[in-house]
Amino acid sequence: MGFKTHTEGGSWTGGGTEVFNCNLNERNAIDTAFNFMVSSGIPCLNRTGGLTSLSNCLSGKTVSSVEIDCRGSSCRSGVFGTAPRGGNSINMCDLGLPPSGLAVDTDVTVFHELIHSCGGGELDSWSLENHCYNGHGTINPGPTTVSGFVGETSDLGGGLRAGTFVVWEPGTGRVFVKVSTGGSWNSSPTISRGAELNVNRPSYMVPPPSGGGGGSWV
Numbered sequence: 001m002g003f004k005t006h007t008e009g010g011s012w013t014g015g016g017t018e019v020f021n022c023n024l025n026e027r028n029a030i031d032t033a034f035n036f037m038v039s040s041g042i043p044c045l046n047r048t049g050g051l052t053s054l055s056n057c058l059s060g061k062t063v064s065s066v067e068i069d070c071r072g073s074s075c076r077s078g079v080f081g082t083a084p085r086g087g088n089s090i091n092m093c094d095l096g097l098p099p100s101g102l103a104v105d106t107d108v109t110v111f112h113e114l115i116h117s118c119g120g121g122e123l124d125s126w127s128l129e130n131h132c133y134n135g136h137g138t139i140n141p142g143p144t145t146v147s148g149f150v151g152e153t154s155d156l157g158g159g160l161r162a163g164t165f166v167v168w169e170p171g172t173g174r175v176f177v178k179v180s181t182g183g184s185w186n187s188s189p190t191i192s193r194g195a196e197l198n199v200n201r202p203s204y205m206v207p208p209p210s211g212g213g214g215g216s217w218v
């Protein structure tokens with residue numbers, strides 16, 4: 001694991017040099033982003049409460065334990081980074097890397113993508129990023145992104161939808177920590193709302209207001 005490399009030079013018989021896909025400035029920015037997650041992101045989750053499983057998962061994510069690529073094939077226009085849900089790799093794109101992106105862009109992108117690697121969907125990554133990195137480079141999700149939250153969440157009834165770690169009220173734009181109680185081998189747990197997250201409610205409403213939003217993380 002760690003930073004992904006490719007071979008430059010050599011021939012069909014072998015040889016060549018292993019070169020990092022992320023240059024030194026990018027690797028330094030990503031290192032800083034992991035450190036910021038440890039010093040600020042994870043403590044925010046712990047203060048919020050009800051997010052122990054996510055906090056524990058992120059605590060196990062380090063630069064050496066996650067495969068990290070830069071400008072891989074999943075990057076496309078307007079995207080800061082990508083990560084497979086429940087996987088153990090992240091792909092950083094130009095907008096989330098220096099010099100195109102600021103240091104805070106790298107910080108936010110790493111946090112967002114690592115939440116995906118812990119099993120979170122877009123609603124989870126966006127809302128927890130907005131909650132924990134408020135004032136530190138986070139942006140509001142755009143209308144298309146918010147509309148996509150519907151398809152990746154489950155209907156709880158009463159106007160509520162559940163993600164992996166959060167519960168969402170599309171009609172008001174409110175987002176809460178997901179609380180699961182009870183359940184057994186033959187019954188599902190009861191899902192309820194925990195602490196409310198600090199998100200820009202109008203941006204999380206469906207249909208969302210026109211305009212707003214910026215780039216995207218996926």
